[in-house]
Amino acid sequence: GESVGLHLPTLSVQEGDNSIINCAYSNSASDYFIWYKQESGKGPQFIIDIRSNMDKRQGQRVTVLLNKTVKHLSLQIAATQPGDSAVYFCAEAGGGYSTLTFGKGTMLLVSP
Amino acid sequence: IAGITQAPTSQILAAGRRMTLRCTQDMRHNAMYWYRQDLGLGLRLIHYSNTAGTTGKGEVPDGYSVSRANTDDFPLTLASAVPSQTSVYFCASKPGANDTQYFGPGTRLTVL
Numbered sequence: 298g299e300s301v302g303l304h305l306p307t308l309s310v311q312e313g314d315n316s317i318i319n320c321a322y323s324n325s326a327s328d329y330f331i332w333y334k335q336e337s338g339k340g341p342q343f344i345i346d347i348r349s350n351m352d353k354r355q356g357q358r359v360t361v362l363l364n365k366t367v368k369h370l371s372l373q374i375a376a377t378q379p380g381d382s383a384v385y386f387c388a389e390a391g392g393g394y395s396t397l398t399f400g401k402g403t404m405l406l407v408s409p
Numbered sequence: 410i411a412g413i414t415q416a417p418t419s420q421i422l423a424a425g426r427r428m429t430l431r432c433t434q435d436m437r438h439n440a441m442y443w444y445r446q447d448l449g450l451g452l453r454l455i456h457y458s459n460t461a462g463t464t465g466k467g468e469v470p471d472g473y474s475v476s477r478a479n480t481d482d483f484p485l486t487l488a489s490a491v492p493s494q495t496s497v498y499f500c501a502s503k504p505g506a507n508d509t510q511y512f513g514p515g516t517r518l519t520v521l
Contacts, residue, residue, distance in 0.1 A: 331509060340413075340499050340512035341452070386451065393506040394440060394459045396467065399452040 309406045316377045318403045320370040320387035327389040331397070332361060332372045336383045344372070344385075374405075382407045412436065413513035415500050421519045422490050430485040430516050432500030440503045441483040442510060443467075443475060445496040452499065458483055490520045 310316050322330070328349035333341035347354045347361045347370075354361050360373040370387050384404050388397040416431045432441065443455040444467075454467030458477040472494060474486045483502075487494055500513040 329507065333512075338515075340501075340514050343509050343511060346509055396442070396454055396457060397510060401449070401451045 306401070307404045307406065309408065310377050312377060312379060312407055312409050314377050316372075316374040316381070316405060316407075318372045318374075318385050318387075318405065320372075320400055322368050322370060322387070322389050324389060324391075324398070325368065326391055327398075328392055329390045330361070330363060330370050331388045331390075332359075332370075333386045333388065334381075334383045335386065335402070341386060377405075377407050379407045379409055381405060413500055413502055413511060415498075415513040415516050417516060418514070419517040419519075421521065422487075424491055424520055426490050428487045428490055428518070430487075430498055430500075430518070432483045432485070432513060433481050434483075434500075434502045434513075435481065436502065436504070436511075437480055438502035438511075439480070439505050440508075440510075441477065442501040443473070443483070443485045444499045444501065445469065445494075446499060446515075447496050455485065455498075490518075492520045494518065495520045 331346040332344040334344050335341045345356045345359050345361050347363050358375045362371045384402045386399050386402045388399045390397045413434045422428050439460045442457045444452045446452050453469050455473050456467055456475040458464045461477050461480045464475050477483055498516045501510040503510045
């Protein structure tokens with residue numbers, strides 16, 4: 298079946314650097330995309346979302362970019378901090394009450 | 410506001426035993442979900458409910474059942490636990506169609 302996947306399983310950065318986590322999706326019918334952050338021993342935490350009628354959306358220190366042409370989603374974290382260390386999941390869904398499909402996750406390690 | 414609560418936090422269970430994982434949300438969200446999370450496999454949907462009184466099967470429903478008698482509660486039952494059901498279980502909810510899902514803290518279940 299169609300799925301969402303991630304290019305990099307682990308990303309190591311230095312504190313203060315900008316981080317970019319990538320995600321490829323294959324379902325062209327998806328119109329809603331979400332990034333979640335999961336710290337060890339906790340549930341996934343919503344970071345930011347974007348709908349298919351947008352290319353870019355910004356939050357506090359985070360930006361999500363959507364390229365529908367190549368079915369690619371990315372999460373940019375500015376001035377990465379040690380507290381950003383976690384596993385990041387992208388997820389995609391169709392409209393309405395359609396269910397989410399999650400990628401496998403990327404671990405972000407931030408060194409002080 | 411507590412958000413989503415799950416109980417128990419963790420449980421060790423003998424194979425063949427019946428177990429119910431509890432999930433309660435106080436946000437009056439219409440839709441609720443159960444996922445399991447296994448290393449290397451990400452989050453997989455077990456069952457969902459778009460509104461009280463209705464339920465649906467997700468990607469991995471076998472061996473699990475759910476009920477949605479009211480808006481707030483969405484229990485997940487393992488009728489006869491097997492070791493392959495050892496996992497971390499997350500409950501999630503969302504207000505309505507086209508909304509973001511929010512996750513509970515999880516239940517770690519070990520079946521011996």
